[in-house]
Amino acid sequence: MISDAQPALDAPILTGEDHVRANVYALLAAMLAKPPDAELLKLLKQVETAEFDAGADMAAAWAMLQRGAEAAEVMALEEEFHDLFIGLGRGELVPYGSWYLTGFLMEKPLAELRIDLQKLGFERQDEVHEPEDHTAALCETMSMMITTPVSFETQKFFFNKHISPWMPRFFADLTKAKAARFYRAVGFMGEKFLQLESTYLAMPV
Numbered sequence: 001m002i003s004d005a006q007p008a009l010d011a012p013i014l015t016g017e018d019h020v021r022a023n024v025y026a027l028l029a030a031m032l033a034k035p036p037d038a039e040l041l042k043l044l045k046q047v048e049t050a051e052f053d054a055g056a057d058m059a060a061a062w063a064m065l066q067r068g069a070e071a072a073e074v075m076a077l078e079e080e081f082h083d084l085f086i087g088l089g090r091g092e093l094v095p096y097g098s099w100y101l102t103g104f105l106m107e108k109p110l111a112e113l114r115i116d117l118q119k120l121g122f123e124r125q126d127e128v129h130e131p132e133d134h135t136a137a138l139c140e141t142m143s144m145m146i147t148t149p150v151s152f153e154t155q156k157f158f159f160n161k162h163i164s165p166w167m168p169r170f171f172a173d174l175t176k177a178k179a180a181r182f183y184r185a186v187g188f189m190g191e192k193f194l195q196l197e198s199t200y201l202a203m204p205v
Contacts, residue, residue, distance in 0.1 A: 018146050021200070024193050025143035031186050032095065033136035035081035037074060044069035058196060061189040068185035076181075083179035092179050093170065097133035100166035109133060113162050117141070120150065120158075135170060138163055156201045168194050 030040060044066060085091040094100075098107040110133045117123075117132060122141060130137060142163070145155050171194065174180055174187030 017200075018149065021197065022143045022146040024189075025139045025146070028186070028190055028193070029136045029139035029143060031183075032085075032134075032139065035074070035077040036069075036072070036182075041069045041072055041074070055196070057192040061185075061192045064185040065189050068182040072182045080179055080181055080183060084174070084177055084183055092177050093173055095135040095170060096131060097138070097162065097166050098131070100169060106131060109162075116158065116162070120145070120154070133162070135167060138167065152201075152205055159197065159201050164194070164198055 030036070036044070047062070047066070083091060084093055085095055094105075096105055096110075097113065098105050098110045101107070101109045110131055113133050122144070124132060132138075132141075142155070142159065145158065150158075168191060171187045171190035175184050175191065177183070177187070180187065
């Protein structure tokens with residue numbers, strides 16, 4: 001969704017933990033940008049979750065997501081995604097930071113996000129029509145910041161300013177959404193991962 005990132009001059013060397021973080025963010029982005037297709041469902045079923053071991057909560061989240069993938073059908077997922085995020089007028093949930101923070105779309109949080117993205121060297125691709133504060137775009141941005149890589153302190157700043165104030169509530173709402181079946185597991189995964197990420201980013205450098 002966003003491209004042409006430039007690494008910070010103080011960027012660290014990637015660790016195995018960073019690769020795991022980037023992969024989880026990328027997976028969440030893929031599932032929130034559009035309904036999973038047969039290829040992604042197959043991948044979810046085959047993922048060796050041992051490499052993502054980060055405690056009981058994440059193990060439970062992976063198990064729930066894989067059970068969801070086993071039971072899911074592509075056409076049903078398309079309907080579920082539509083009901084949750086698109087709907088007639090709008091879906092059951094509105095997956096944008098501005099909405100969660102102000103109750104309206106395209107507000108000050110989006111303007112501030114665009115300024116910070118520009119400072120980091122991230123540019124919106126021409127074919128992308130969603131605002132940058134969409135959950136999928138922000139998860140993709142975090143994944144790219146980790147792998148570019150951008151410094152730990154910059155990741156922490158971005159997470160604390162643009163993700164932690166609202167995205168945990170979005171994922172919690174997703175676990176309780178009436179239309180959610182497969183996406184209940186996505187919400188649980190996102191909720192538990194962001195809890196872990198918040199703890200990780202609070203660590204001293």
